[in-house]
Amino acid sequence: MTLDLKHYPTLAQATTPEALRTLSQEQLKKLADELREYLLNCVSQSSGHFASGLGTVELTVALHYVYNTPFDRLLWDVGHQAYPHKILTGRAGRMSTIRQKDGLHPFPWPPESDYDTFAVGHSSTSISAALGMAVAAENENAGRKVVAVIGDGAMTAGMAFEALNHAGDINKDMVVVLNDNEMSISENVGALNSHLARLLTGNFFNTIRDGGKKLLSNVPPIKEFASRAEEHLKGMVVPGTIFEELGFNYIGPIDGHDVDAMVDTLRNMRKFKGPQLLHVVTRKGKGYPSAEKDPIKFHAVPKFNPAENALPKAKPSAPTFSAIFGQWLCDMAKQDKKLMAVTPAMREGSGMVAFSQQYPDQYFDVAIAEQHAVTFAAGLAKEGFNAVVAIYSTFLQRAYDQVIHDVALQNLPVLFAIDRAGIVGADGPTHQGAFDIAYLRCIPNMIIMTPSDENECRQMLYTGHLASRPAAVRYPRGAGKGITPDNQMHTIALGESRQCRSGEKVAILNFGTLLPFAEEAAESLNATLIDMRFVKPLDTEAVKRACESHELIVTLEDGCVAGGAGSAVMEHIQSLPTLRRILTLGLPDEFILQGTQQEMYAEHRLDSKGIVEQVNAVLG
Numbered sequence: 001m002t003l004d005l006k007h008y009p010t011l012a013q014a015t016t017p018e019a020l021r022t023l024s025q026e027q028l029k030k031l032a033d034e035l036r037e038y039l040l041n042c043v044s045q046s047s048g049h050f051a052s053g054l055g056t057v058e059l060t061v062a063l064h065y066v067y068n069t070p071f072d073r074l075l076w077d078v079g080h081q082a083y084p085h086k087i088l089t090g091r092a093g094r095m096s097t098i099r100q101k102d103g104l105h106p107f108p109w110p111p112e113s114d115y116d117t118f119a120v121g122h123s124s125t126s127i128s129a130a131l132g133m134a135v136a137a138e139n140e141n142a143g144r145k146v147v148a149v150i151g152d153g154a155m156t157a158g159m160a161f162e163a164l165n166h167a168g169d170i171n172k173d174m175v176v177v178l179n180d181n182e183m184s185i186s187e188n189v190g191a192l193n194s195h196l197a198r199l200l201t202g203n204f205f206n207t208i209r210d211g212g213k214k215l216l217s218n219v220p221p222i223k224e225f226a227s228r229a230e231e232h233l234k235g236m237v238v239p240g241t242i243f244e245e246l247g248f249n250y251i252g253p254i255d256g257h258d259v260d261a262m263v264d265t266l267r268n269m270r271k272f273k274g275p276q277l278l279h280v281v282t283r284k285g286k287g288y289p290s291a292e293k294d295p296i297k298f299h300a301v302p303k304f305n306p307a308e309n310a311l312p313k314a315k316p317s318a319p320t321f322s323a324i325f326g327q328w329l330c331d332m333a334k335q336d337k338k339l340m341a342v343t344p345a346m347r348e349g350s351g352m353v354a355f356s357q358q359y360p361d362q363y364f365d366v367a368i369a370e371q372h373a374v375t376f377a378a379g380l381a382k383e384g385f386n387a388v389v390a391i392y393s394t395f396l397q398r399a400y401d402q403v404i405h406d407v408a409l410q411n412l413p414v415l416f417a418i419d420r421a422g423i424v425g426a427d428g429p430t431h432q433g434a435f436d437i438a439y440l441r442c443i444p445n446m447i448i449m450t451p452s453d454e455n456e457c458r459q460m461l462y463t464g465h466l467a468s469r470p471a472a473v474r475y476p477r478g479a480g481k482g483i484t485p486d487n488q489m490h491t492i493a494l495g496e497s498r499q500c501r502s503g504e505k506v507a508i509l510n511f512g513t514l515l516p517f518a519e520e521a522a523e524s525l526n527a528t529l530i531d532m533r534f535v536k537p538l539d540t541e542a543v544k545r546a547c548e549s550h551e552l553i554v555t556l557e558d559g560c561v562a563g564g565a566g567s568a569v570m571e572h573i574q575s576l577p578t579l580r581r582i583l584t585l586g587l588p589d590e591f592i593l594q595g596t597q598q599e600m601y602a603e604h605r606l607d608s609k610g611i612v613e614q615v616n617a618v619l620g
Helices: 025-046 051-055 057-066 083-097 126-140 158-170 191-201 203-215 220-237 241-245 259-269 289-293 321-335 353-358 370-382 393-408 436-441 454-465 515-525 540-549 565-573 597-603 608-619
Strands: 073-076 146-151 174-180 249-255 275-281 339-343 363-365 386-392 414-419 447-449 471-474 498-501 506-511 528-531 534-536 552-560 581-587
Touching: 025 051, 025 057, 025 083, 025 259, 051 057, 057 083, 057 146, 057 174, 057 259, 073 126, 126 146, 126 158, 126 174, 158 174, 241 249, 249 259, 259 275, 321 339, 321 353, 321 414, 321 454, 339 370, 353 363, 370 386, 370 393, 370 414, 386 393, 393 414, 393 436, 414 454, 436 447, 436 471, 436 534, 436 552, 436 565, 447 454, 454 471, 498 515, 506 515, 506 540, 506 608, 515 528, 515 608, 528 540, 534 565, 540 552, 540 565, 552 565, 552 608, 565 581, 581 608, 597 608
Parallel strands: 073 146, 146 174, 174 275, 249 275, 339 363, 339 386, 386 414, 414 471, 447 471, 506 528, 506 552, 552 581
Antiparallel strands: 447 534, 498 528
C-alpha cells in the first residue's frame, strides 16, 4: 500500500534533494515532522528497521539541504537509519516494498539510486570509504564534498578508529558526523551547545585560529604553546579531545533534532579544509513514545498499528535456533564454570539475554569488534577456559584472519556458534550467511557441523564444546522442525552421518536444515537420503557406500556451492575407484537479494520441488 503524499504537503514538495533545497529554512521543521509521520506510517504497514530512522530525520533533512547530493557524497554507516534518506531521494512511493522480494533494498544500495553512494550493511565502513572518496575528490578538483554519518555503536569498531587515524594523518577535506544516541549528555544539549557549535564553525573563531597559527608559524615554541592552549580551551567546553588528537577538528555536541542548528553548523563546516567531526546527539525512536522507551525492541519491527503504541504480541511458536543456543548456554554453564561466552554486540539477536543475566561474570559483549571477539576468545582458551563465540555467519567474515591465525593455527578449543547461516531473508545480500562452510572448510584443525533440527543443534553444540579443538556449529535464522530438544546432552561421534531413507539410483547427501525438503524429494524420487551432519570431518565411508550402490550423488546445502560441502564430497569421490555423477545443489555464484527464506529457497530451487526438477533433468 502506497501512502498518499497529499496528506504530507511539505514532504510532497521535497521528494528529491533538488526539490528539498528549494524550500526555505523556516519550512524544514515542518518537513521533518511530516517525514517522521510518513516514516511511521510506512514502516508500520510494511515492517522493517524503525527506531534508527526516527532518530535521524532532522539530520537527514539538514544534510541533503546543505550538501549538493548526489554530486557531494553522503555515506551512511550500516544503513539502518537510512529510511528517511530513501524517502527524500525519490523513493517515497516504493517504501511499502522495502526488504521484500523485488522491492527496495533494506540498506543503501548504489544500483538502486545515485544518492546511495556506497553499498553498506555491515558496521563501521563509512569513514574508510569516505576517506577514499575524499582523496578522489581532491584529485578531481571539482569541488566535491564528502560526508560520512556513523553511529556511536559503529564507532566502537577498530576499523572506524583505523580510518580516523589515517584521515587525520593525510589531512583530506571530509566531514564525519557522529550520530550519538547513547551518551547521557542530554543536559548539555540545547541552546548553549548549539551556540557553541555555531561559534566554533563560524568565521570569527576560525579567522582568529588560522590567523594566529600563521602569525606564530615561525616561532616554534610559541606555536606549540598556542596550539596546546587552543586544544585545552576547547577541551574545557567540548568532549572532543580524542578526535582532536587524531587530527580532526571537533564540533559539538549539538542537538540532532534541532534542524536549524544543524543546517547552520553544516553550512559553516562545508567551507572547512581538512578532516572535521560533528558530534550530534539524537534519540532513537524519536517521536514515537514506545520506540523511544525501548529502541532495541523497535529496532526492526513487524507490521503494527501505530495508534496502539505497541508491537503486536507474537503468536506462540517453536523456539528459534537462537533460543535453543541461549538455553544450551545456560544449561552448560551449570556444569562448566570455565565456560565463557563472547558476542560482538549481538546479545539479543544471538539469544543470550538470559545467560547474560544469570551468568554475568561469564558473559562478554565486546561491542562491534568481531576481530577482537575471536582473538579474545583465543586468549581465554589458551589459559584453559572454554570459550564460545556467538556470531552471525556474515559477521564472522570480518574475523577470518583471527579464526585462522589465532584459533586454528594454535588448535585452541574455541566453539563458534554461527547464527543466521544460509538464507536470512529480508536483510538481503549483506546479511546472507552463504559463505561460512566454504571459508571454514579449508582451515586445518576445524570441525564444521550442520545440524538438521533443534535437537541436533543442541547436541552438536555440546559435542563442539567438548572437542578440545576449534569447532563450528552453523544454524539458520528462525525455527526448525519445531521438535523439543533432548535435555540430556550427549556427544556425537565426529564425522558420523545417519541414513534416513533407502532408495535406488539416487543418493541425496544433506547438510543442514534443508532436510525436510530433502525428505520430500527423496520420497518422490525413491532416493536414498543421508543426513551427513558433518562437513568436516566428512563421513567418507558413507560417501563411498553411496557411490557403490547409486548412479547419481546429489549434495544439498544452504550455502554457496563454490567450495562448499558439495565440493568436499566431489573431492573425495575423485579419489575413489568408483566414479559417479554428482549434482551439487546450493546457492549459486551470486549475491542473494532480499526476500523471505521460502521465496529464496524456491527461486534457487532448493525446496523439494526444485530438488526433484534438478535431479530429473540430470537423469534425463
